[in-house]
Amino acid sequence: MNIEKNDFLPVCREDMVKRGWKQLDFLYITGDAYVDHPSFGHAIISRVLENHGYKVGIVALPDWRKIDDFIRMGKPKLAVLVSAGNIDSMVNHYTAAKKRRHDDMYAPGGKAGMRPDRATIVYCNRIREAFGSEMPILIGGVEASLRRFAHYDYWDNKIRRSILFDSRANLLMYGMGEKQIVAIADRLRNGEDVNKINDIAGTCYIVSEYDERNTVIIPSCEECIESKEQYAVACRLQYYEQNPYTGKTLVQKHGNRYLIQNPPMLPLNTNELDDVYALPYVKDYHPMYIKDGGIPAISEVKFSLAANRGCFGSCNFCALAFHQGRIVTSRSDKSLLEEAQEMIKLPDFKGYIHDVGGPTANFRGPACNKQLVSGACKDRQCLYPKPCNNMDISHKKYLNLLRKLRNLEGVKKVFIRSGIRFDYLINDKDDTFFNELCKYHISGQLKVAPEHISDNVLKYMGKPENKVFNKFSDKFYQINKRIGKKQYLVPYLMSSHPGSTLRDAIQLAIYLHEQNINPQQVQDFYPTPGTISTCMFYTEIDPFTMKKVYVPKGAHEKAMQRALLQYKNPDNYKLVYEALNKAGRTDLIGYQSRCLIRPPKGDIISDNPSNTRRNEYGKAVNGKRSISKNKVRAENRSRRVKEKRNKSGVSRNHSR
Numbered sequence: 001m002n003i004e005k006n007d008f009l010p011v012c013r014e015d016m017v018k019r020g021w022k023q024l025d026f027l028y029i030t031g032d033a034y035v036d037h038p039s040f041g042h043a044i045i046s047r048v049l050e051n052h053g054y055k056v057g058i059v060a061l062p063d064w065r066k067i068d069d070f071i072r073m074g075k076p077k078l079a080v081l082v083s084a085g086n087i088d089s090m091v092n093h094y095t096a097a098k099k100r101r102h103d104d105m106y107a108p109g110g111k112a113g114m115r116p117d118r119a120t121i122v123y124c125n126r127i128r129e130a131f132g133s134e135m136p137i138l139i140g141g142v143e144a145s146l147r148r149f150a151h152y153d154y155w156d157n158k159i160r161r162s163i164l165f166d167s168r169a170n171l172l173m174y175g176m177g178e179k180q181i182v183a184i185a186d187r188l189r190n191g192e193d194v195n196k197i198n199d200i201a202g203t204c205y206i207v208s209e210y211d212e213r214n215t216v217i218i219p220s221c222e223e224c225i226e227s228k229e230q231y232a233v234a235c236r237l238q239y240y241e242q243n244p245y246t247g248k249t250l251v252q253k254h255g256n257r258y259l260i261q262n263p264p265m266l267p268l269n270t271n272e273l274d275d276v277y278a279l280p281y282v283k284d285y286h287p288m289y290i291k292d293g294g295i296p297a298i299s300e301v302k303f304s305l306a307a308n309r310g311c312f313g314s315c316n317f318c319a320l321a322f323h324q325g326r327i328v329t330s331r332s333d334k335s336l337l338e339e340a341q342e343m344i345k346l347p348d349f350k351g352y353i354h355d356v357g358g359p360t361a362n363f364r365g366p367a368c369n370k371q372l373v374s375g376a377c378k379d380r381q382c383l384y385p386k387p388c389n390n391m392d393i394s395h396k397k398y399l400n401l402l403r404k405l406r407n408l409e410g411v412k413k414v415f416i417r418s419g420i421r422f423d424y425l426i427n428d429k430d431d432t433f434f435n436e437l438c439k440y441h442i443s444g445q446l447k448v449a450p451e452h453i454s455d456n457v458l459k460y461m462g463k464p465e466n467k468v469f470n471k472f473s474d475k476f477y478q479i480n481k482r483i484g485k486k487q488y489l490v491p492y493l494m495s496s497h498p499g500s501t502l503r504d505a506i507q508l509a510i511y512l513h514e515q516n517i518n519p520q521q522v523q524d525f526y527p528t529p530g531t532i533s534t535c536m537f538y539t540e541i542d543p544f545t546m547k548k549v550y551v552p553k554g555a556h557e558k559a560m561q562r563a564l565l566q567y568k569n570p571d572n573y574k575l576v577y578e579a580l581n582k583a584g585r586t587d588l589i590g591y592q593s594r595c596l597i598r599p600p601k602g603d604i605i606s607d608n609p610s611n612t613r614r615n616e617y618g619k620a621v622n623g624k625r626s627i628s629k630n631k632v633r634a635e636n637r638s639r640r641v642k643e644k645r646n647k648s649g650v651s652r653n654h655s656r
Helices: 013-019 041-051 089-093 119-131 141-146 163-167 178-189 221-226 228-240 270-277 287-292 333-344 396-406 432-440 455-461 466-483 502-514 532-539 555-565 570-582 629-648
Strands: 026-030 056-060 079-083 137-139 151-153 158-160 171-173 203-207 215-218 249-254 257-261 304-306 355-357 445-451 488-495
Touching (some): 026 041, 041 079, 079 119, 119 141, 141 171, 158 221, 221 228, 221 249, 270 333, 355 396, 445 466, 455 532
Parallel strands (some): 026 056, 026 079, 215 249, 304 355
Antiparallel strands (some): 151 158, 203 257
């Protein structure tokens, strides 16, 4: 049987036979369903290897309870590749409240439970069982990348050692991985011992001794376990050295061995990124999933264009800086237009491109020219606390791309649904993009991420002061009023971030009340591996200043902070009432327009204006119990009758 150019890679022996293969070069084990689309890490890495002449087979969502799925295509010639999937398996399985999720958008039919907790470790142990200790194992993807050092694990509530130790893999590739995997593959093909491949950028390995030249020694795993201060120092040093141009090799001792992180790999340039996205992806899920209802995750990306990588925004709660890096690389207009034209030909394309973006949609290149020579600044951020004077703030390239896309025949509308960095946009002196964004690229609502409005919390998030968002919001509504459109901002908001006190949460609730914003969804802070905010959560220390940080950790306080963001929800009433009382803000309980909630029925109200409460009908009871509804109505009715009679001069007796 002839293999089509855009056919799926082998998933079983029969597929290998069709291609005339007797043995794979690489077996790829992934915790996601097999979706051959460049939004999935396993699709990119396997297609990159295929493009370099390697034979790759995919085993997706294997049954980890036995080795059958791991050996169904035989022993690979060079190595086994392992990834937990597009999301850390623990984040995939559990909510921020540590409750088990009921679905998995990366699994057939959205069914949860088809991959194990800590999937990278479990898969690697099964591979060792299947193929022995001599088989090279290479791990990568988000889970491996963000757990490459000793790290705080929210689910175990403790410091875990590097995933490279627990998985017993030979090499860890962090970051996006295209350059690393090819370099490793070529050396394995040339017969080099995997344990001697220790000089490739963007990789980690374990040794018993190391060369101290050009290295930075960070606190050991044991020191991080014993001291939160040492863990904070380790996180700061890790963050400082994630520069592909100037970063040094990092060394972290684990017991009597050492974890070595080589400096990051250089990001792909535009031509290289174009080449990756031009590979022959099927851009759909494997047909073996049709009977189960397909893979839900494809619907989010099938009619979207990934335009860039990296993010120089560097929010403290986001792991992008630690994974993709702070240097933004974009695909060329030509590459994106060609992909759009292919998309238009699909039978289920309805004329709408759902998104053109990436981690941050309106970043189309490095923050400044300096980043192309020496990378992002070590101890400064590009946008926080205010935009750097060296930053090139322009939307011209992005605007030109959007104009070309919306002028393609067959395209009705081009939307922008990935994040718009509002603090970047509002500082662009040219309003052309802002105007066209509102006019052409919003479907009634624009999602933005102020995350909070308390400047105290925002500084710990690495976000600009709230006045920046207010300025953006005002301008957004001014533009929409001018062009005659009723469109709205939908803010992403986060509760219980390190630094957020109960009063900060109340401040946010007041803001939502004043702005008449009723968020349907809010995110409780989730301490995921690899972020500065997670370091703050665990240590209660800001790793950059080494000063103490207030952290809401108790489940009840976190529930109160979350409830305040949705204070209108009747289910949250008791929590909001308790929070306001606890914070001494009972002035927000009442019937005035500024109040968040009404008092409970039968509540007592004092004479103090700051504590005065009213009964459920708005009548101040000044320390007395609220009177019944019928009595209030009767009194009001009697009063109105008397007033009417007195006014008309007719007595009660005469009227009879």
